[in-house]
Amino acid sequence: MRVPGWLLRHEVTVEPYLGTSAYGPRYGPPVTARALVDETVKQVRDRTGAEVISTAQIIAAPGLDCPPGSRLTLPGGRRTTAISTAQHTAPGLPVPASTEVNAE
Template sequence: MNRVPGWLLRHEVTVEPYLGTSAYGPRYGPAVTARALVAATVKRVRDRTGAETVSTAQIIAAPDLACPNGSRITLPDGRRTTALTVAHHTAPGLPVPASTEVMCE
């Protein structure tokens, strides 16, 4: 399986993976820095509950990015956002790269 080429991933994002909710609110794992391609554009998407919402940033990263829904993400411009949906794209047998797509709040 091909991976998205590293030379396409021009940005750097920081991901704090969502671990769940505790008595004190959401819990996040240790911050991880990852190379990504970030597009700051507004799109209408459905969140994990199926509700329609607006995404203001989209991230394409390597297929092994650990970023569950609800994770906190710091974008290259310093803005902090939340992962609305995460999609892992693979196409076994086809000459297209595998990647992870994250739609952000």
């Protein structure tokens, strides 16, 4: 079971982080995805375990390619960076699968 499309009321643009080159960070081509965006300030942990502040939380369909470090453009045009990404699944349970992204 996937998160219902009618709940995904916003559109975000994701430029997936590909790594670092001699010229700085590299990003994949931009992809537009339907999502539910909540611009709330929350304390979260990044991939190293450090406590950081997230100013936007994004719920999208499962399988969204948005590794930490990816660039995001939110519905209002604000550009931000992904702090952490989690794929939520619960096979056999009546809860929807989704991708959760916490952004700076």
